Amino acid sequence: MRPALLRLLRRPFAVSTLDTLAATSIGIEQLEFDYTRLRGQPQCLRHYSSANNPDTRPVERKHWPRQRRTLRKRDLPLTVHEIEIPTKTNAIAPPQLPPKPHPENETIIDFPVKTLRLHPERLEFESNIGHTRDIGTRLVDQPEHSSDFELWEELLNHRQRLYGDQGIQEIWEGLTVRLQGVQLPVTGARADFLWKSFVGLGLRREIYLSGVLQHAIDLYEREGASWPHLYESVVGGLLDQGRTRQASALHRRLQQSGIAQPNDLVRVVKSAFRPACLPTSTDPPHSIIAQRRTITLGMTAFKDMCRCTPGHRIYGPVISDLMRSGFGEHALRMHNFLVKHDDHPQTAEEMLDLLEYVKRHGSRQEFDAIRDYAKDREFEDFNIDAPTSNDTALTGNAKKTTGRRYNDDIGAKLISTPPFNLEWVIGTLKMLGISAIGPRTIREITIRANGSKEVLDRIKMIRGSGITIEDSVFPRLVEKLARQHRSILLSDLLHSDQHPDVLADVKMQESFLVSHYMTQDWRQYNLAQAVLAEHFPGTSGLLDIHFRKHIAAGEYDAASKVVDEVAIHGQKLSEESVDFMAEKVLTYRQVTKAPTPGKQLSAKDEVMFVFRVLQRVVPAGSYVSAAFWVELLKRLGMSDNWDELSEVCQWLVHEYSFRHHATPSLFPSKLQPTGRDGRILDQIFTETMHVAIVTWGFRPRIDEYIVKEQKHYYEHPITGGKHILWMRGIILLRMLSNAGLKVEANWVRQATRRRLAILFSKYSPSAKPVNRTLRRLCPFTLYELIAAAKRAWGDESLFRGGELSRSLRGMANPYRTTSSFRRSSNVLLSRAEMGHLREKR
Structure with a gap:
C-alpha cells in the first residue's frame, strides 16, 4: 500500500486529486472507483470533473461491485464500512479554481501567486515565457506583474526544477527578450536566489555570462547599486x-565599471589557491602534480588581477588565509609580490607566522630577508625571539598582585613565633596596611593546621579579612589538595624542604620527577607530579613530561604507550620531547661513518623506534626538522636496511606532500601554517639524497656465487618483476616520483653513471676499499647494467640515448675533475688489485 501511495503522490495530478478529495464528502469505499475513473480523463481536466460535473458523481454501491471485482485479482475477506461525516450548517464550499487559460482570445484572470503553485498546469503555462509569441497572455506581460519578483521567483523555481538549465535560460530570456526594462533586485533572499541562478547558468553556459554582467553593469550605472556577491560569484566561480x-x-x-573595489580581491583568495576543480588526496598519486599545476595557475591569475588593480591593501588577509590553509610556500611568494607592489603589513602579527614558517622550512637567506624587512618596518611590538607555546609554562597563571607587600621571610618568622596566634597576626598586618602576603607566610599559617578542613578555614579567614594571597604555585596547590582531602600529599608539601619559589621552576620539578621515579621514591614522586599538574592543567604538557621520563629511564615500551595516548587525544609532542628522544635513543654517529649498535637497541631498532614515534605524532602537528629526517635516512641507508629505508621514504612523501585538504597545524597561534606544501620534501630529498639512494642500492656485494644461487635479484614491490639487486635505488626513486615527489631524472642519470664509472672506468679505482671490492667481484657487464638501469627506471630515455650515440666505454668514463685525479693518484693498491686492474684494462 505504501509504495503505491508514493507512486501516486509523484504523479503531476496528485496535488489536484488530493485537493478535490479534501473538498468532497465521499466515503472510503468510493475512492477506488473514483480514482479509476479519474485516471482515464485528460490530465488538465481531472481536478474539474469530480468536483463540478454532476454527471460524473460516484454511483450507488449496488451498481459497481462487478466492476470492482474485475479490477481485483481476488476478493479479500474484508468488511468495508461507511465513514459518516457529520453534517455542518456552515459547510466550507470547495474553492473556485481558475479556468484553463487560452492564448490570445481570453482575458487573464488574476489570482494570488501563492495559489499558483497548487495548479501545475497553470504554472507551466505562465512560466513558458522563453519566446516572443503570444505576448499579453501571461501574467508577467501585465504591467502590474512585470516587476512582481515573488511571481518571478515562483516561475524560475518551477522551470528550474523541471527543465534544469534550459528552464533557467527560458526565464532569463523572458526577462531580457520578452520583457524590457525589468531590473532585478539587489538585496534580500529573493535577490540572492535570482542572481545565483542566473550567474550559475552563465558559469555553465558561457554565452549567457556576458549578458548577466551587462545587466548588472547597466543596473549599477542607473541605480548606483549592485548585488553584493556578484564579484566573488563570477570571478571566484x-x-x-x-x-x-x-x-x-x-x-x-568589474573593476572598470566600479562594481568591484580593489580590496575585493580578498574574496577570491580561496578560489584562486583552493579551487573546486583541485584534485583531492583520494585521487591517484599523479594528481599531486596536477594539484601543484592548478595552484600555480591560480596564483598566477591572482597576481595578474593584483597588477591591474592599484591601491589594494590585502596583505594581512591574504597571507593569513594562505598560512592558515597550509600554503606556506605560496604565502612566501605572495609576500614578496605584495611588498614589491607597495602592499605592506599593518601590524607585526600579520608577519609572525610567515616568519616562523620560513624559520622552520625556509633557507637562511629567506629568513634573514624577512627578518630584516620586519625590522625596517619598525613595528613596535615586533620581537624576533618571542616565546612559543613550549617556553614559558606559567604565562597563563601569572597574575599581578595589587596592594602593599612586605618581606615574606619576616612575615613567616612572625607567624612561626608560638605566642602569636593567627587572629593577632591578621590584626597586626591590617594595622600596618599590609594587603598581600606571599607563599612562605601561607606555609607557616597552614603548617600548624590540624587537617584539611582547618587549612581551608585559615585561608578563608585570611581572605575574609581583606588580605590578598599572592597567586603562585604553592598557595594554589595547598588549597587544591585541601579541597580534595589528600592529607598525605598535603603534609608532604607543607613539610617539604623545597623553597616555595622552587615549585615554580618546571625544569627542576621535572628533574625531581625523573630522579624520584628511577629511585622509586613514590611519595616524593607523587609530590613532584602534583606540582607539575598544577603547571599544566591539561594533559598535553604532562604527557610530554612522562614521555621524557620513560625515555630517560630506558623504558621504550612505556614511552610508546604514552605516545599512543598522545595520538588518541589528537595531541602532539613538543619539539623539546623530540630533541630529547633523539639525544637519548640514537647512538652518536661519526660523519661519513655507519652507525654503531647502541647499548639497548641495535642501530636499526633505534631508528625504527624513533620513526614509529614520529609516525604517530607528526600527523597531529609535531614539528620535525628536515635535517633530522635526513639523519634517519642516512642511518638506514648506511646500514643497508633497505626495507626500512623504503618504508620511511614512502611515508615521508605521503605525509609531507602537497595536499588540498586542511591538515593539523604546527603552531598554536591564531593563524596556523602547516608547512605541508612539499617544501620540507625539497629539503629532505635534495640532489645529494638522490645520489645517496642510488649509491646505497649498489651497496651489497654480488659475486659469481650469489649469481649462481639466484640471490642477486630484487623483486619490485608493486609489479613483482625481478631486477638486479643494485637497481633498488633507481626503483625506489621511481616509486617516490609516482607518489608525488619531485625527482630529477638528470640527478638519477648522473648518480648511475658515477656508479658505472666506479665499476668499469679505465682510470684508477675509488679510494674506498668497499668500491674496489665491488669492482673486483662484479659479475655483470657494462651493457647488462645499463639495460637493467633503463628497465628499473621504466623509461628508455634515462641516459638520453648516450649509450647508442657513443661507445659503452664512454658511458663509464665521465668527465673527471682535478680533485678526482688528485685522489686517484694517492690510492695504494695491493698486488691482487693491481693484477685485477691490468686485466680490466
Missing part, C-alpha cells in the same frame, strides 16, 4: 572551474 583567463578578464571589467 571561474577560478573554481580553473578558467583563470576568463576570471582575469571579468575582474578587469
